Amino acid sequence: MRISVSSDMDEPVARALVAELRRRGHEVLPHGALSPGDDPQWAACSSAAAQEVAAGTADQAVVCCWTGTGASIAANKIPGVRAALCTDAYTADGARRWNDANVLALSLRLTSEPLLGEILDAWFAGEPSEDPEDRQNVERVERLDLGRATP
Numbered sequence: 001m002r003i004s005v006s007s008d009m010d011e012p013v014a015r016a017l018v019a020e021l022r023r024r025g026h027e028v029l030p031h032g033a034l035s036p037g038d039d040p041q042w043a044a045c046s047s048a049a050a051q052e053v054a055a056g057t058a059d060q061a062v063v064c065c066w067t068g069t070g071a072s073i074a075a076n077k078i079p080g081v082r083a084a085l086c087t088d089a090y091t092a093d094g095a096r097r098w099n100d101a102n103v104l105a106l107s108l109r110l111t112s113e114p115l116l117g118e119i120l121d122a123w124f125a126g127e128p129s130e131d132p133e134d135r136q137n138v139e140r141v142e143r144l145d146l147g148r149a150t151p
Contacts, residue, residue, distance in 0.1 A: 004058035006031035006045035008065045011108045016116060017062060024124070029058055042070040046105075050075035050083065053102050061103045072105035079145040082138070088115070089122035096126025100138045 003026045007014035010033040021028050029052060032038050032045025039045060042065035052058035061083075063071035068085045075083035083103035084095030087110055095101035104123050111119070129135070 001025075001059045002027045002029060002057070004029040004031065004049035004052040004061040005034060006049040006061070006063045006071070007033050007108065008040050008042040008045055008071070009033050009108060011064075013106075013108055013111050013113065013116060014064055016113050017064070017106070020116065020120060021062070024120070043074045046071040046074035047078060050078040050081045050103055054078050054080040059102075062106060063103060064106045064108050066107065066109050068105045068107035068110070072103075075103045075105060080142075082141060086119055086123070087111070089118040092119045092122040093126045096123055097129050098134050098137075099141075100128040100134075 003021055005018055005021065005028050014034060018028050018030065018034060031048045033040040046063040046065070049061040049063050053061045061075065063075050063083065065071040072083045072085040075081050081103050082099055082101045083105050084099060084101040085105040086092040086095055087107060092104065
């Protein structure tokens with residue numbers, strides 16, 4: 001899988017994320033502080049990673065900032081992106097299952113390396129629900145995107 005990854009800071013957990021994704025066999029497309037010369041501001045690098053998902057040049061993305069909140073907000077401004085800020089495995093599983101999230105947002109402050117592994121395990125094991133109510137909600141979110149202009 002091609003995964004776009006952004007971080008506004010070159011923190012140990014961001015480096016561990018890239019290494020872990022590669023260890024799992026994914027191709028990593030780095031942004032922000034993870035890519036020398038890129039704009040490291042969270043709004044810029046998170047939206048760049050999310051745009052790759054929306055354009056189909058990345059299958060998913062993981063966006064990081066100190067709290068994860070700004071990264072998730074910026075990513076969610078891109079039509080077609082459903083970013084979820086996940087601080088544990090249960091939330092990551094639910095984001096994939098019920099929300100068909102395609103961008104994972106992480107806090108550089110709160111995410112330890114062991115927790116990172118648990119979140120990634122749940123994220124990648126999660127499959128979008130086929131429940132009609134869950135699909136209707138995702139379709140409703142997709143319709144909300146139709147009224148937004150692509151940046």
